[in-house]
Amino acid sequence: MTLLPGLLFLTWLHACLAHHDPFLRGHPHTHGTPRCYSAEELPLGQAPPHLLARGAKWGQALPVALVSSLEAASHRRRHERPSAATQCPVLQPEEVLEADTHQRSISPWRYRVDTDEDRYPQKLAFAECLCRGCIDPRTGRETAALNSVRLLQSLLVLRRRPCSRDVSGLPTPGAFAFHTEFIRVPVGCTCVLPRSV
Secondary structure, eight states, rough: TTTTHHHHHHHHHHHHHHHHOOOHTTSSTTTTTTOBBOOTTTTTTTTOOOHHHHTTTGGSSSSHTTTTHEEEHHHHTTTTTOOOGGGGOOOOHHTTTTTHHHHHHHSOOEEEEEEEETTTEEEEEHHHHOOEEEEOOTTSSSTTTSEEEEEEEEEEEEEEEEOOSSSTTTTTTTEEEEEEEEEEEEEEEEEEOSSSS
């Protein structure tokens, strides 16, 4: 339920920006194409300031907001051996009462940082289900009576694509334009009935 306001905000933002900014509508910005930036104008990892200035608050979206804490936790664990957090856990209620939702769920998940240099935001937190089935609350162990599936959220991102800065139409080395795109980001997991026995 807490994801709904963020999703509604992003949908409204896309519609609002597209209404006011021909760049986002895909309509001509300059001679029928979005603006083509050189590497000097816009270094890798940055987005056009005029898009960010219009209120595109990606930091409020869960997949973006989680990245810094995930990277900090990964930095602390970098010298440790891999933990059992990548396997379906045995749920012991007395041990997880104070844990986060993704650890108390009967369809538990973990987050990983997905990095794409041609996307803004470049880093997003993706949820990964830890179990194929779900955890039986009575035994604390995985059961195949239910299936774990990912919950997906639509997120508006900017995608970098090569472009031409001259009349030839051929891509100019190091030059790129930004296009809007909705992607489906896994934000959690839930339990469902299997499609077949």
